[in-house]
Amino acid sequence: MQEGAPDPGLYDYHPYRGRRKIAWPEGKTCAVWVAPNLEYYEIDPPANPHRKAWARPHPDVTGYSYRDHSNRVSHWRMADAMERHGFPGSVSLSVALCDHHPDVVADGAARGWEFFSHGIYNTRYSYGMDEAQERAIIEDSIATVERATGQRIRGWLAPALTHTPRTLDLLAEYGLDYTCDLYHDDQVQEVKVASGRLASIPYSLEVNDHYGFNVYGMSGREYADCLVRQFERLAAEGEQSGTVMCIPLHAYLIGQPHRIGPFEEALRHIAADPRCWKARAGEIVDAWRAQQ
Numbered sequence: 630m631q632e633g634a635p636d637p638g639l640y641d642y643h644p645y646r647g648r649r650k651i652a653w654p655e656g657k658t659c660a661v662w663v664a665p666n667l668e669y670y671e672i673d674p675p676a677n678p679h680r681k682a683w684a685r686p687h688p689d690v691t692g693y694s695y696r697d698h699s700n701r702v703s704h705w706r707m708a709d710a711m712e713r714h715g716f717p718g719s720v721s722l723s724v725a726l727c728d729h730h731p732d733v734v735a736d737g738a739a740r741g742w743e744f745f746s747h748g749i750y751n752t753r754y755s756y757g758m759d760e761a762q763e764r765a766i767i768e769d770s771i772a773t774v775e776r777a778t779g780q781r782i783r784g785w786l787a788p789a790l791t792h793t794p795r796t797l798d799l800l801a802e803y804g805l806d807y808t809c810d811l812y813h814d815d816q817v818q819e820v821k822v823a824s825g826r827l828a829s830i831p832y833s834l835e836v837n838d839h840y841g842f843n844v845y846g847m848s849g850r851e852y853a854d855c856l857v858r859q860f861e862r863l864a865a866e867g868e869q870s871g872t873v874m875c876i877p878l879h880a881y882l883i884g885q886p887h888r889i890g891p892f893e894e895a896l897r898h899i900a901a902d903p904r905c906w907k908a909r910a911g912e913i914v915d916a917w918r919a920q921q
Contacts, residue, residue, distance in 0.1 A: 639797070639811065640818055640829065651816060651871035651920055657906035658867030659860060660913045661899060663716045664786075664809070664832065664877045665707060665742075667733055668723040668751045670696045696881050700730045703884025708740060710893040714900040718742035719910035721786045721809070721877070724749050724770045727777040738778040743909040745809070746770035748788025755791040763793055767803050783911050786810060786832065801825035807914045815863060815872050817917040828914050830873065835859070837877040842888075849888035853895035864904040873913060 653660055670693055684692075711718060720737050722744050727734050737744070748755070749766055758766075767785075774782050785800050786809040800808060801822035808820060809832035820827040834840050836859050841852040856876060863872040883892050899905050908916075 638821055640813065640820055643818070645815075648816070648870055649920075650869070651917060653867075653871040653906045653916060655906070657871070658904040659864040659872050659874055660906045660908050660916075661716070661860065661874045661876065662719050662830075662908050662910050662913060663711055664721050664875055664910070665704075665711075665718045665737070666721040666723075666747060666751075666877065666879050667704070667726055667737065668696065668699065668721075668747065668879070669726045669729050670723075670751055696879075699880035699884070700726070700733050703880040703889075704733050704736070706884040706886075706889050707878060707880045707892075708736065710889060710896060712740060713893070714896040716896060716900065716907050717909050719784075720744045721747040722774065723747050723751050723788070724773045727773050731777065734777050738780075743783075743911055744774050744778055744780050745782050745784030745786065745807075745910065746774065747786045751789050754789055755787055755793050755796065758793055760795060760799075763795065763799060767799060767805075771803065783807060783914075784809060784830070797827060798823040801827040807910060809875075809910075815866075815874075816870065817873060817914060819921075828917065830910055830914055831875055833859075833875045833877055836875075838882045839877075839879055842882050849885075849891040852888070853891035856892075856895040857898050860899045860902070860905070864902065867904065 708718070718737055718740065720742050724746055749769060755763065771782055774780060783805055784807040785805055787796060790810065792810065797808060797820055802824060804825070805827065807828045807830045809830060811820065811829040812832065812834055814829065815831055817831070818829045820829050836855055838852060841847045841855060847855065860874055863874050866872055883889065900907065
C-alpha cells in the first residue's frame, strides 16, 4: 500500500469508547458553553494573497453593514436571551472591537462573560504571517483585552479559522490554556505542543449559526431544533463520561427579529434540563484538568 502523508501529530488518538470517566459538577452530564463571536469586519481590508476578505470588490458596503448589525442592535437581543436562561458568554473577540465599539465589549464584561481572542480583525488572516507578526497579534490580544476588561485571555479561536504551522505552539508558549480550533472530539482533549500545555475545547461548525443559516440554509426553527437534538444526544452519552456542547453565535444572524424567538425556546429547553452544566469555557477546561 502506498504510504500516505504522516500524521501531523496534533493530538494522541483516543477512541470514544473506554475512555476514563469525566465527571462534571453536581452530576451534570453535558457542559454547555455559549460562544458569541463579537467581531469587527473592515469595509476595505488589506488584501491577503491567499484569501479574499469579501466576495465582492472592496469596499463591500453590504457585507460590512450587515455584520455591523451585531454591534448596533442584535448583540443586545442575543445577550438578553442568554441572560434570561442563565447562560454566560465565552466571547470569541475580534480584539479591534475594543477600540471600534467599546460599548459592546463593556456590556459583555458587565454580564460576567469570559473573553478569548479571535484575532484582531476577522478580515485579516494568519496565512502567510511570519513568526514576528503572529507573536505581535497574540501579544496585542493579551494586552488589549486586559486593558478593556481586566481579564487575561485564556483561549484562542484563529481569525476566520486561519492558522500557521506554529500557531498552537505559540499559544502554549504565551500561557494560553485552550484552543477552539480543533473540531475532532466531543470532550476536552490534550494538544501536543512544543512546550507547556494546551487543551482543545470542543467548539462547533455543525451547530454554529453561520453554518446553520449560511451553509446549510436552515430556518430559525430548524436551527433551534438542531441545538436541542445536539444537546439531547450529548447529555445522554455524557452519563458514561461528561461531554461538551458549544453553541457558537453571531448576533447579526441569531439576533435577527425572526430568529431570536426559536433560539430562545431552544435555550429554555436546554437550561431546564438537569443534565446541563451552564459553564464558561475556562471553567470547563479547569474541571477537566483537575481530573487528569
